[in-house]
Amino acid sequence: KKCFEMRAEIAEKKDEYKKLDEQIGKCPKLDVHEDSTNRTKDADFLRWGTSGSGKERISMKEYVDRMKEDQADECCATGESAMVVFA
Numbered sequence: 001k002k003c004f005e006m007r008a009e010i011a012e013k014k015d016e017y018k019k020l021d022e023q024i025g026k027c028p029k030l031d032v033h034e035d036s037t038n039r040t041k042d043a044d045f046l047r048w049g050t051s052g053s054g055k056e057r058i059s060m061k062e063y064v065d066r067m068k069e070d071q072a073d074e075c076c077a078t079g080e081s082a083m084v085v086f087a
Contacts, residue, residue: 004038007045011059021047021057049082 011017031042047057052066063074079085 004041011045017047018057048076051086 007020010020028042028045032039032046035042044059044061047059048063049055049057050063053063058066067074077085
């Protein structure tokens with residue numbers, strides 16, 4: 001519980017969360033996959049690169065907030081790196 005509270009505090013400060021995200025790498029994504037008990041909580045902390053966010057990684061909530069009104073779906077592609085995915 002304390003860990004989630006700490007991450008929530010850091011997530012409010014984008015620059016600090018960016019540093020944390022770079023340091024912990026793929027761990028949160030693995031947590032979402034492996035820890036079914038805390039899956040929803042962990043998912044709130046995931047950040048994704050998008051075609052519209054440039055180099056900035058954003059949360060799913062931010063992505064949905066940015067969606068165009070007539071956009072009904074999102075498309076997700078995964079890969080080893082952004083360079084591989086967008087190639």
